[in-house]
Amino acid sequence: MFAVIQTGGKQYTVAAGDVVTIEKLALEAGATVSFDNVLLLSKGAAGVEVGAPVVAGATVAGEVVEQTRGKKVIAFKKRRRQNSKRKRGHRQELTVVRITDILVGGKALPRPVKAEKAPKAAAPAAAE
Template sequence: MFAVIKTGGKQYSVAADDTITVMSLAGEPGDAVTFDDVLMLAGEGEPTIGAPFIEGASVAGEIVEHKRGPKAISFKKRRRQNSKRKRGHRQDLTLVRITELLTGGAKPSGVGTAAE
């Protein structure tokens, strides 16, 4: 069984025990998170597609760590003008391990879940 969730303006296809990298989430490593914006659930039978989200469906996960993405460098040079500009950026990311996919309004089995 897998699901398609939406978080941080992006969509992710997840299954139980997957590890995904998403935009920075509030919380400490070891905290539980719940993604309520489930766009699609698929399993043995016919897939369920939300309009836009599936009522009562959620995905539970656990924050593994906070990290930063690779460095992106923006460099502009205007030749023969003695003008240049260099800027760098590293995106804040969160590593999340998906623990379970929930349907029918079921609550996560983990202790102390926080809504995302």
Template sequence: MFAVIRTGGKQYSVAAGDIITVMALEGEAGTAVTFEEVLLLSKEGAATIGAPHVAGAKVLGEIAEQTRSPKSIAFKKRRRQNSKRKRGHRQDLTRVKITSIEG
């Protein structure tokens, strides 16, 4: 059994026991999380597609850790201008362990 959920503007295909990395969610490690936006639910080969969401379906998970992405560097240089800029960015992320799929 698996489901396709939407969180943080992205879609994720999940099954029970999976660990996914999503955009930052509020909560500490061990906090329960519920994903209500289930776009597709598949069990035993029969798929239920939502319009836009599957009614009564939800995915339950638990926050494993709050982390940050590797640093991405934006370096800009203008030739012969003696002008350059280096900026770094790290995105806040949350690792979620999927516990069960209901629907």
């Protein structure tokens, strides 16, 4: 099961247990967050529900892991033969969020069960 959410002007594909880095939210680490702009919802074998523009009654719940900053970006502009240049730096403020549940109508979607691998059979004993 997965969902496509929109936050900070960007879209993210998320599933339960994922850790995503999004635009800064004004929340402390450990706080819970709810994303209501669910654009698409995949229910596994039950099919896919596409919103117009959002899926009604669907929310994605998460927990803020930490507040961080992105990689430094340098904007350097030079005008040749003009003795003119400009250097500016920028670091984007980011929030790391762990997705806990995908909720539809207040109920969590069932998580897929991973099939366990069967133990390998022992090699037959050599006949004498």
